[in-house]
Amino acid sequence: MTFDDLRIFVAVCRAGSLSAVARELSCTQSAVSQHVKRLERHTGVRLLERRPRGVVPTPEGRVLQAAATEGIAGLDLALHRLGELARGEAGSVRVTTGATTVRHFMADAIVAFRRHHPGVSLEFRTETTSRNCFDALTDGAVDLAWVTIGGPVPGIEQRPVVELPWVLAVRADDPLALGPGITAADLVGIRHIRLPENSSSRAHLDTAFARLGIHLTSDTGVADWDTAILLAELGIGHAIVPALPGQDSAGTSGGPLTFLPLPDLPPLPVGWAVRRWGALTPLARAFADTVGRQCAQGPAAP
CATH class of the missing domain: 3.40.190.10 (Periplasmic binding protein-like II)
Structure with a gap:
């Protein structure tokens, strides 16, 4: 059993695929498999279970995965620190x-x-x-x-x-910006600029809307909050984003964009x-x- 065996085994568990790890390491799937087999011979137990779409660790494999992940991270940190000391950093x-x-x-x-x-x-x-x-x-x-x-x-x-309250970014001349305030119900029918589907902030927002019984449709998506704000400023749509530090969330800057507080939505930690x-x-x-x-x-x- 070698350090490389453990590192590759952890990578396979995370990726759920021998071939994906082989591509990442620029080697053959057989070579990756040999590392896992060597661990199985050493431990005397089966570590991976084949599924129609890849592999998953067996109960025994999960035990080794947890221990190996912890050990590899600690060793990598120690090696990194030793390298700094050797270089006089x-x-x-x-x-x-x-x-x-x-x-x-x-x-x-x-x-x-x-x-x-x-x-x-x-x-x-x-x-x-x-x-x-x-x-x-x-x-x-x-x-x-x-x-x-x-x-x-x-x-x-x-x-x-820090906990970030949600705001609606709209142009200052938008009808929504002219009212006394805005509630979550007012968001129905907006031209929603959606956040990345796999982001935690999007998941947080989707959960909040599901609890409120609100469904938004969108034909515009972005990769980050800043891009959503920029598109709102250009009049492409309405962006629901966290109130970022330094942001004029009260909408008093006199600029083309206004940030309207959305108190119905739980803040984003x-x-x-x-x-x-x-x-x-x-x-x-x-x-x-x-x-x-x-x-x-x-x-x-x-």
């Missing part, structure tokens, strides 16, 4: 985020953190979904992930930092996800705490 903090996270939630915190830790390497990795962020954590590729907080994820600890808070490096914890403090204080004055 002061250390690093590796963060995975969505496309708009750094600008909206971390800009002031990065400046403050850099002022106190000038020699630390900051590495940012952009992912499109919380699921991809969780995978990056599990793989040991990052220390921290900024995500929409949702249900429990095995092997991941989540900590909310966002914050940090890690493998284990107790295992974070002091630098990673310091960065997470700095972002938390900045979010609590709000954006710096221009």
Whole structure:
């Protein structure tokens, strides 16, 4: 049994496919299968069960998957730290985020953190979904992930930092912007600009609408909140997005866009996800705490 055997086995469990892992590693499916078979010979149990559309771990396989995932992440972190020490580096903090996270939630915190830790390497990795962020954590590729907080994820600890109320982004000359206020029922019939189908924020919004008995139709979709806001400003439709830090949610800026509060919708919790808070490096914890403090204080004055 080798380290590569365990790493490939974990990858197969996550992908649910031998061929997918083979493509990712640029090797043959037979080579991937040999790694799994070697583990099965060593443990004396069957680790994978074949299904019509791939493979899933057996109960015994899930036990090994959990232990191997934990061990690989810890070893990767140790090797990363040893590499820093060998190169004489002061250390690093590796963060995975969505496309708009750094600008909206971390800009002031990065400046403050850099002022106190000038020699630390900051590495940012952009992912499109919380699921991809969780995978990056599990793989040991990052220390921290900024995500929409949702249900429990095995092997991941989540900590909310801020709750974002929902707003409707519309042009200032839109009839909806001229009324005294807006309720969820007023959203029926809007030209809805939908958020990404596989995003946590979209799932949160869909759940809220299902509970309210509201169904929205849409012919326009986007990959992130900023694009939805831009399309609303262009008059393409109406965007339901979280009220981001620094955003003129009261709609008093006099610009072409107005953000109308939607108090009927439960706020969207966002914050940090890690493998284990107790295992974070002091630098990673310091960065997470700095972002938390900045979010609590709000954006710096221009």
